[in-house]
Each structure stands twice: as C-alpha cells, then as structure tokens.
Amino acid sequence: xxxxxxxxxKDGKVFPGNILKVDSFLNHQIDVSLLCEMxxxxxxxxxxCEINKVLTIEASxxxxxxxxxxxxxxxxxxxxxxxxxxxxNAVYKTQVESFTHGTIYDVIVSKDFLSAxxxxxxxxxxxxxxxxxxxLIDLCNQAGAEVKGCAIAVEKGFQKGGRRIRDMGVRxxxxxxxxxxxxxxxxxxxxx
Amino acid sequence: xxxxxxxxxKDGKVFPGNILKVDSFLNHQIDVSLLCEMxxxxxxxxxxCEINKVLTIEASxxxxxxxxxxxxxxxxxxxxxxxxxxxxNAVYKTQVESFTHGTIYDVIVSKDFLSAxxxxxxxxxxxxxxxxxxxLIDLCNQAGAEVKGCAIAVEKGFQKGGRRIRDMGVRxxxxxxxxxxxxxxxxxxxxx
Numbered sequence: 001x002x003x004x005x006x007x008x009x010k011d012g013k014v015f016p017g018n019i020l021k022v023d024s025f026l027n028h029q030i031d032v033s034l035l036c037e038m039x040x041x042x043x044x045x046x047x048x049c050e051i052n053k054v055l056t057i058e059a060s061x062x063x064x065x066x067x068x069x070x071x072x073x074x075x076x077x078x079x080x081x082x083x084x085x086x087x088x089n090a091v092y093k094t095q096v097e098s099f100t101h102g103t104i105y106d107v108i109v110s111k112d113f114l115s116a117x118x119x120x121x122x123x124x125x126x127x128x129x130x131x132x133x134x135x136l137i138d139l140c141n142q143a144g145a146e147v148k149g150c151a152i153a154v155e156k157g158f159q160k161g162g163r164r165i166r167d168m169g170v171r172x173x174x175x176x177x178x179x180x181x182x183x184x185x186x187x188x189x190x191x192x
Numbered sequence: 193x194x195x196x197x198x199x200x201x202k203d204g205k206v207f208p209g210n211i212l213k214v215d216s217f218l219n220h221q222i223d224v225s226l227l228c229e230m231x232x233x234x235x236x237x238x239x240x241c242e243i244n245k246v247l248t249i250e251a252s253x254x255x256x257x258x259x260x261x262x263x264x265x266x267x268x269x270x271x272x273x274x275x276x277x278x279x280x281n282a283v284y285k286t287q288v289e290s291f292t293h294g295t296i297y298d299v300i301v302s303k304d305f306l307s308a309x310x311x312x313x314x315x316x317x318x319x320x321x322x323x324x325x326x327x328l329i330d331l332c333n334q335a336g337a338e339v340k341g342c343a344i345a346v347e348k349g350f351q352k353g354g355r356r357i358r359d360m361g362v363r364x365x366x367x368x369x370x371x372x373x374x375x376x377x378x379x380x381x382x383x384x
Contacts (some may be wrong), residue, residue: 029305030254030268032261059250062222066255069224076255077223083380115222 001041001175005188007034014181018156023164026153027060027125035067038175042123042151045070045173049148051121053077055114055140057096057107057132064153072121077114079107079136092142096135107135109120109143116144127152127174130161137170149173157189193233193367197380199226200346206373210348218345219252219317227259230367234315234343235263237365241340243313245269247306247332249288249299249324254302257315264313269306276290284334288327301328301335308336319344319366322353331363341365346352349381 013021025031051072056065057079066077081096082105091108098105114120122136133150140147149171155162157177165172177189205213209350217223241263249271254256257268274297283300290297306312309338314328325342330350341363347354349369357364 023302024304025267028270028272028302030258030261032258032266032268032272035258036262058252059254059270059272062251062254063258066224066227066258067262068223069222070228070259073225075217076224078220078221078222078251078255080251110215110220112216116374 001038002095002163003022003037004153004176007031008176008178008188009186012186014183018159018181019153020156020178020181020186023156026064027190030063032067035044035064038064038153039068039071041175042068042121042173046072046121046149046151049121050119051148053114053118053120054123055079055109055120055136056123057081060126061124061132064125068121068123070152077109078104079109079139081107092139094135094142095139097129107132107139109139111143111148112140114143114145118143118145120145120147121148123152124150126151127155127161127165127172128159130159130164133161133165133172134168137165137168151175154178154188193230195226195229196368197343198318199223200368200370200380201378204378206375206378210256210351210373212348212370212373212378214346218256222255224255227256227346230256230345231260233258233367234313234365238264238313238341238343241313242341245306245310245312245337246315247271247301247328248315249273249328251318256317259331260315260343262300269301270302271331273297273299284331284360286327286330286334289321297357297363299324299331303335306331306335306337310335310337312337312339314342315338315344316342317345318356319347319353319357319364320351322351322356324351325357325364326360328359329357333366346370352383 053071152174155174246261344366347366
C-alpha cells in the first residue's frame with residue numbers, strides 16, 4: 001500500500017537490532033486517518049470473506065483492529081497478555097515469546113467470545129518473528145474458529161514470521177513489507 | 193447516554209469486590225458500532241473545544257480513543273505502562289496504582305508527541321478511583337499541554353475518582369455513571 005510505504009519512509013526510524021520505530025503514527029501516537037485508509041484496503045483485500053470477528057492482541061494491535069472492524073461491521077476481540085481478576089476462568093490460553101521484550105507471556109481470550117461460529121480476521125500492527133500471530137491462530141484453533149487470514153500493517157520481510165505463517169497455509173496480507181533496512185534507507189517488497 | 197446504559201444493564205455482569213464486567217462489548221470483546229455512537233456523543237459534548245489530540249492509556253482505552261478521535265479528526269496518543277526498548281529515553285513519566293490489579297506501575301509518553309501546542313481530550317473506558325486519569329493529567333501538565341477534559345465510557349459513581357478529578361477543576365463527561373450496583377440491579381445517575 002503506497003500510502004503506508006511512503007509514511008514509513010518519511011517518519012519511520014531505524015535503530016540498531018533491526019528495530020523499526022513507527023511510533024509517530026502507528027503504535028504510540030496513532031494517525032487515525034491513516035488507519036482508516038488501511039482499513040479500506042484490508043476490506044478490499046478480504047472482501048470475498050465473510051469475516052464476523054476481528055481478533056488482535058493488546059496493546060498496539062487494538063487501534064488498527066477497531067478501525068478495520070468498522071469496515072467489516074463486526075466486533076473486535078483482543079487477546080490479553082496476562083490473566084486479570086476481571087476475566088473469568090473459562091479462557092483459551094497460549095504462550096507467546098516477545099521479540100521486542102525478550103520474554104514469554106501467557107495470552108488469553110475468554111471462551112465466551114470465540115467459538116466455532118467465528119470466521120476470524122487476525123489483525124496486528126507488526127509481523128516480525130510471527131510469534132504473536134501463531135499464538136492468535138492457536139487460540140482460534142482451540143476454539144474451533146475459522147481463520148480467514150491475517151492483515152498486518154508492517155511486515156519485516158527479512159525476518160521469518162511471514163514465511164512461517166504462510167507455510168502453515170494461512171493467508172497473510174501485509175500492507176507494507178520491509179525487505180531491508182539500514183540507517184538511511186528502507187526497501188519495500190513489490191506486491192503489485 | 194441511554195444506549196450505553198441499556199447495554200450495561202443488559203450485558204454487564206456484577207462480581208464481588210465492586211467489579212463490573214463489561215467485557216462482552218467494551219474491554220475484551222469490543223462492539224465497534226456502539227463505540228461509534230459513543231464517539232458521536234463525545235464529539236457533541238466537546239464540540240466547543242478545539243481538541244487536537246486524544247490521550248488514553250493502554251490497553252482497553254485504545255479502542256474507544258481511536259473511534260472517538262475519528263470525530264475530532266486528530267491523532268491518538270496512548271500512554272504505555274512499561275518502558276520498552278522501542279521507546280526512546282525522552283519520555284514524560286508518572287506512576288499509577290491499578291485498582292484492578294493492586295499494583296503500581298510506571299506510565300510514559302514520548303516527549304515527541306505531547307507538547308504545549310496540544311489541546312487534549314483524555315479518553316478511557318472506565319473511571320473508578322481515578323488513578324489512571326490523574327496520571328494522564330500529570331503527563332499533560334509535565335508537557336505543558338492543555339487538558340480540555342476527560343471523556344469516559346463508564347464511571348463508577350460510588351467510587352471517588354469522578355469527584356477527585358472534578359475537584360481538580362478538570363471537566364469530566366461520563367457517558368454512563370453507575371450510582372450503585374448489586375448482583376441483580378444497576379442504578380445510573382441521572383445526567384439530564
């Protein structure tokens with residue numbers, strides 16, 4: 001998606017350790033009008049699917065997911081990273097290793113909100129190693145829900161997450177795929 | 193807001209310890225069309241203010257904030273609960289005690305995204321003791337940003353947060369104020 005690629009080139013910042021910071025418009029400060037254009041594009045890509053639930057993971061996936069869900073006219077469910085006393089015991093649980101933080105954490109969704117009736121679009125802001133997405137797919141599998149695909153804002157194409165998930169037979173649409181990056185340049189994978 | 197009060201009465205669940213669960217439509221599964229109606233109402237309430245930034249705190253505030261921000265045509269900034277290596281050192285920091293979890297945590301925003309140019313609407317899903325809001329107000333004060341007010345989905349009127357913040361001279365608009373609750377009944381404060 002040209003608009004997103006241009007924005008990443010303009011406002012994204014590269015840091016040592018393959019870190020791409022897009023926190024001026026995507027995952028700290030959020031440009032909601034950009035999200036809206038991204039939502040339109042994701043709806044176009046998945047227009048053939050009868051999505052009835054958008055699934056994401058807290059925290060930075062929630063904004064994208066809520067805007068995207070408006071275009072599918074369906075609810076969002078966000079998986080939680082720890083068990084709080086506000087969540088009942090009846091949960092599906094999986095474990096996810098964080099690339100950013102270097103830790104492993106539990107991820108849960110309530111069994112009340114994910115079931116075999118659901119045709120799920122998994123939405124997230126970033127795809128790097130793919131651990132979060134694999135965790136979300138696992139939650140869907142536990143619930144018997146059908147994963148129609150994943151919609152990602154920014155995929156780091158030089159990390160293995162995208163290939164891992166596509167090799168599982170799961171459709172992945174990333175609006176921008178960063179093929180390589182250095183301090184002063186970003187290259188995107190052609191998706192025409 | 194009648195629509196929200198009705199939804200809380202229909203789908204909210206009361207648990208021991210003054211816990212009101214609204215996780216079927218507000219802070220786990222999210223009814224985005226309800227959020228959209230809430231956004232319209234918040235825009236109506238704050239139509240006289242030239243809001244140019246919506247500030248919230250991860251995680252469950254993000255969805256409401258993003259939908260609300262669409263009506264103000266401005267970006268969202270969400271405060272983060274821990275310092276990650278994706279955030280630069282230049283941050284405003286405050287501490288917040290969680291009513292839900294019984295812990296104290298650091299809350300930060302990047303200095304890049306909050307400044308004296310900002311006229312801020314603080315948005316959150318819940319107001320109970322008011323600690324999160326007071327933390328967000330503190331971040332705005334550190335940045336010299338002007339807090340135009342707070343917009344809350346559900347205020348627990350029998351806890352002290354609402355009074356604390358209004359006593360600070362900060363405008364608080366809560367779309368539903370729960371005056372009292374028990375296992376089988378919920379009473380809302382009249383706001384006509």
